[in-house]
Amino acid sequence: MNKARDFDQSVVDELRALLGDRVSTSAAVREHHGKDESYFPYALPDAVVFAHTAEEVRDMVNICRRHAVPMIAYGVGTSLEGHILAVRGGVCIDLSQMNKVLAVHQEDLDAVVEAGVTRKQLNEYIKHTGLFFPVDPGADATLGGMAATRASGTNAVRYGTMRENVISLKVVLADGRIIQTSRRSKKSAAGYDLTRLFVGSEGTLGIITEVTVRLYPVQEAMSAAVCAFNDVDGCTRTVIETIQAGVPIARSEIVCEKTIDAINRYRKTSYRVAPTLFFEFHGTRASVIEQAETVQAIAKENGGMDFQWATRTEDRTALWDARHNAYFACLQLRPGSRAVSTDVCVPLSRLAECVHETMEDVKDYIAPVPLLGHVGDGNFHLMFLVDPDEPEETELAKKFNKRLVARALAMEGTCTGEHGIGLGKQESMRSELGDDVIGLMRDIKRLFDPENLMNPGKVVPLQ
Amino acid sequence: MNKARDFDQSVVDELRALLGDRVSTSAAVREHHGKDESYFPYALPDAVVFAHTAEEVRDMVNICRRHAVPMIAYGVGTSLEGHILAVRGGVCIDLSQMNKVLAVHQEDLDAVVEAGVTRKQLNEYIKHTGLFFPVDPGADATLGGMAATRASGTNAVRYGTMRENVISLKVVLADGRIIQTSRRSKKSAAGYDLTRLFVGSEGTLGIITEVTVRLYPVQEAMSAAVCAFNDVDGCTRTVIETIQAGVPIARSEIVCEKTIDAINRYRKTSYRVAPTLFFEFHGTRASVIEQAETVQAIAKENGGMDFQWATRTEDRTALWDARHNAYFACLQLRPGSRAVSTDVCVPLSRLAECVHETMEDVKDYIAPVPLLGHVGDGNFHLMFLVDPDEPEETELAKKFNKRLVARALAMEGTCTGEHGIGLGKQESMRSELGDDVIGLMRDIKRLFDPENLMNPGKVVPLQ
Numbered sequence: 064m065n066k067a068r069d070f071d072q073s074v075v076d077e078l079r080a081l082l083g084d085r086v087s088t089s090a091a092v093r094e095h096h097g098k099d100e101s102y103f104p105y106a107l108p109d110a111v112v113f114a115h116t117a118e119e120v121r122d123m124v125n126i127c128r129r130h131a132v133p134m135i136a137y138g139v140g141t142s143l144e145g146h147i148l149a150v151r152g153g154v155c156i157d158l159s160q161m162n163k164v165l166a167v168h169q170e171d172l173d174a175v176v177e178a179g180v181t182r183k184q185l186n187e188y189i190k191h192t193g194l195f196f197p198v199d200p201g202a203d204a205t206l207g208g209m210a211a212t213r214a215s216g217t218n219a220v221r222y223g224t225m226r227e228n229v230i231s232l233k234v235v236l237a238d239g240r241i242i243q244t245s246r247r248s249k250k251s252a253a254g255y256d257l258t259r260l261f262v263g264s265e266g267t268l269g270i271i272t273e274v275t276v277r278l279y280p281v282q283e284a285m286s287a288a289v290c291a292f293n294d295v296d297g298c299t300r301t302v303i304e305t306i307q308a309g310v311p312i313a314r315s316e317i318v319c320e321k322t323i324d325a326i327n328r329y330r331k332t333s334y335r336v337a338p339t340l341f342f343e344f345h346g347t348r349a350s351v352i353e354q355a356e357t358v359q360a361i362a363k364e365n366g367g368m369d370f371q372w373a374t375r376t377e378d379r380t381a382l383w384d385a386r387h388n389a390y391f392a393c394l395q396l397r398p399g400s401r402a403v404s405t406d407v408c409v410p411l412s413r414l415a416e417c418v419h420e421t422m423e424d425v426k427d428y429i430a431p432v433p434l435l436g437h438v439g440d441g442n443f444h445l446m447f448l449v450d451p452d453e454p455e456e457t458e459l460a461k462k463f464n465k466r467l468v469a470r471a472l473a474m475e476g477t478c479t480g481e482h483g484i485g486l487g488k489q490e491s492m493r494s495e496l497g498d499d500v501i502g503l504m505r506d507i508k509r510l511f512d513p514e515n516l517m518n519p520g521k522v523v524p525l526q
Numbered sequence: 527m528n529k530a531r532d533f534d535q536s537v538v539d540e541l542r543a544l545l546g547d548r549v550s551t552s553a554a555v556r557e558h559h560g561k562d563e564s565y566f567p568y569a570l571p572d573a574v575v576f577a578h579t580a581e582e583v584r585d586m587v588n589i590c591r592r593h594a595v596p597m598i599a600y601g602v603g604t605s606l607e608g609h610i611l612a613v614r615g616g617v618c619i620d621l622s623q624m625n626k627v628l629a630v631h632q633e634d635l636d637a638v639v640e641a642g643v644t645r646k647q648l649n650e651y652i653k654h655t656g657l658f659f660p661v662d663p664g665a666d667a668t669l670g671g672m673a674a675t676r677a678s679g680t681n682a683v684r685y686g687t688m689r690e691n692v693i694s695l696k697v698v699l700a701d702g703r704i705i706q707t708s709r710r711s712k713k714s715a716a717g718y719d720l721t722r723l724f725v726g727s728e729g730t731l732g733i734i735t736e737v738t739v740r741l742y743p744v745q746e747a748m749s750a751a752v753c754a755f756n757d758v759d760g761c762t763r764t765v766i767e768t769i770q771a772g773v774p775i776a777r778s779e780i781v782c783e784k785t786i787d788a789i790n791r792y793r794k795t796s797y798r799v800a801p802t803l804f805f806e807f808h809g810t811r812a813s814v815i816e817q818a819e820t821v822q823a824i825a826k827e828n829g830g831m832d833f834q835w836a837t838r839t840e841d842r843t844a845l846w847d848a849r850h851n852a853y854f855a856c857l858q859l860r861p862g863s864r865a866v867s868t869d870v871c872v873p874l875s876r877l878a879e880c881v882h883e884t885m886e887d888v889k890d891y892i893a894p895v896p897l898l899g900h901v902g903d904g905n906f907h908l909m910f911l912v913d914p915d916e917p918e919e920t921e922l923a924k925k926f927n928k929r930l931v932a933r934a935l936a937m938e939g940t941c942t943g944e945h946g947i948g949l950g951k952q953e954s955m956r957s958e959l960g961d962d963v964i965g966l967m968r969d970i971k972r973l974f975d976p977e978n979l980m981n982p983g984k985v986v987p988l989q
Contacts, residue, residue, distance in 0.1 A: 168873060168875060169770075170766060170770065170873075170874055170875035171873040171874050171875050172769070172770070172874070173873070212715060213715045213719075214715075215713055215715075219713065223690070224713050226713070226719065226722070227686070227690055236966075240962050242960070242962050242963050242966065243959075243960075243963070244963065245940075245959075246935070246938055246939055246940045246958060246959075247873050247938040247939075248871040248872055248873055248903075248904055248905075248938070248939045248940045248943065249871065249873070249874070249903050249904055249905075250678055250682065250687050250689070250871055250903055250905065250940075250943050250944065251871060251940035251942065251943060252675060252676045252677075252678075252726055252869075252940075252942045252943060252944050252945060252946040252947070253940050253941060253942050253946075253947060253951070253955045253958055253959065254726070254947055254955055254959065254963075254964075254967050254985055254986065255723060255726065255727055255731075255967045255970055255971075255985070255986075256676075256689065256719075256722045256723060256725065256726055257963065257966065257967070259689070259719045259722035259723070260718060260719060260722070260723055262719065263715055263717070263718065263719055264718055268718075279772070280769075280770060280771065280772030281772075282772055283772070303633060306635070306743075307632075307633065307635070307743060308743065309742070309743030309744075309745055309746075311774070346813070347813070347816055349812055349813070349816055350809070350810070350812070350813045350816065353810055353812055353813065406715075408711040408712065408713055408714060409711055410631060410633075410634040410636070410710050410711055410712070411633055411634050411635070411712070412631060412633035412634050440711075440712050440713055441711055441712055442711075442712075442713065472709070475709055475710040475711070476709055476710075476711045477708075477709045477711045477713075477714035477715075477716050478716060479714065479715045479716050480711065480713050480714060480715060481713065481715050482715060483715040483716075484715070484716060484717055488716070492716045492717055495709060495716055496706075496708075496709075496716065496717065497705070497706075499703050499705050500705050500706070500707065500717075500720065501717075503699075503705065503720065504717050504718045504720070506973055507718055507970075507973070508718075510969055510970070510973050522717055522718070523717065523718075
């Protein structure tokens, strides 16, 4: 309930004049917008506004700027590093009601959507076209939020992240100008890549109100498989060899035995409790069979046990539901807990070693530490379950994470493959990229937001 | 021979103290560095230096900055929009002797190279690994230059452009600091995307001295094909339908009958003189056959005549040599001419219409106007052959190009798919992106290069 005392009530009056009842200062609404899926404590905005158009966002930005009030763009609040916490109070600009699909260009394989459209909503909307949007971070996040955090997830190994799949953005700048970063052609060499500069900027350089994304043809055949292994090393080796063989695998996900156990309990499934890979293959019928046979042979050589197939849509969906619910399933391993979720990503050649050393290290943690991850990209997550009422548990988890980040950096990796910086990874990013690069980022922040009002305190906080 | 009079000779003295005989002020060397492949007239640097290390580049940058002398990074000079012309004199920093492959990480599918390594050199170097680097702009450009201009070319439809294939860059900034933009992991969500900001910056924000690029496994089978059509529309429709069918085609290039005729004359080949598609398919043996059969069927429905195969390496090479020499072959249609090369890129749905209207329009030009292009990306080139001694021909060609750009922009396309802005597309970029976006780019330029010494006058010139 921070900062409410200092908040200039005339801001609310001006916002009400603009938006009527789409302005809220109620405790419930502010609380809902003052917390993401991370372990960070609540940090409430002073007011929450619900935008319907880019022009409204511009007007809100102008009001906030005139009153020197922070503004935080908000989608559905599924970020994991405290991205949307109002650590300096201010106005939360909720974009979830900007949820219209504006255009689907079937021949061009793209769609233009308002920032509040979620990935599942888009996929439902375009189901009849034979196209789909692949980026899948697990949560049903908004496409604006996914662009702002450079999200990726299970399909990235084949289809790329938001970095590769955003064609253009409409952005409201801190000074109230509305820009379109690029045209709709598939490629362009026209000037500095502003699109990519906003992708991953976490609301600190401007507010994304519209996203043009790439779509892909649904392949003739899509087939999934699970395979259990004796050890985690067998899983990582299998995926590395698969990728080196040039198999265009669509998904390759690792879960450890603790995660499988959690999934079995949570979803009443009966997967073998062992380190496990979840695969997906996309292509023509013949190509999918060929891919799967290649991978099955590689898995077998690396101690893979039973290759279970899921070719029917409902079986595939059940399988991926299980994987997608792993996060929530694991939270239930310790009811009432929250997770400090790690997110390192290393070059593939170092993955087995990084996972191995890490699993050894976390044996000493106070609770089981489930592992899950996008192993084809070298990106994996550990979940340190913490009791939110025992701050020293969070501190302990952060200590383990710090060691993990140091290990990944020593292997030429990154502290964050997909969760982003937010509040939680600022020091790690400095270790990763060095003072000069952080200094450049700060200069860019100052250039785009000289008054430090756009999601202040995130990514590269200005003093 | 511009500016030589005003040039501060003490700069040369300081550079000589640093580099010995790797500094040249000879007319021949300056002329060689004062011209690219474009129609722009010579604009010579006052001196040319040959760098061997990033630290030397830093020292050169510091010398130039102290004397307020422009500096222009140079690879092999194959750019097409006057990118490397020393329009304000200064020092050309030739990076072509920084041509060591520093590391090939086979398991990680990446390579770290000095900026002067060319794409063919890299592919030759890694031939034994079973990996290859796909980005192929035709010319044997340096990877530093390709990164700096966001190059793409024939393989981009499947493997992406330099935007997607650069993992990290080492860059010397205008103030002499050397930064590494990113770690070597395949993806990262750590902060603002500085890598992508330098990709396409054309030497105006810093000098790229090292590039980490993605590599791909050479597929089991690679097979090429040519197919002639009754008309250009048949070509474009074939490619659009191929992509919509989800065929993972590796290359799909269009050449018109005038280009084919030029190729036949130049290479003594005997392709049917008709609008033609060049294809390439990568995959397993079975998958390549399947892809090719699908495409052949689509081509047939769109008036494709004879599908000629090339599966043996030497036949494939001959076929792509023919395509790659199209530019030089077409120049011979009018001996002694240079080309004003156009580069629009439009959404695929508008491609047939854009090509059709354009071919109608250029019928009035004074010479045949060959067409060639990366039709799977919606990107095509026309070559307006001009007599370099008749400036009004260049002006006429530019007039046609201006109409073409306006047509492409009206179709939500870009003025440049891959050649970049350089000197030639600055006004087109303003029409494309608007004053606010150009203003932002200018602000970024000022932030990175406050004294306007890094390739001044290009992309977004400061006054």
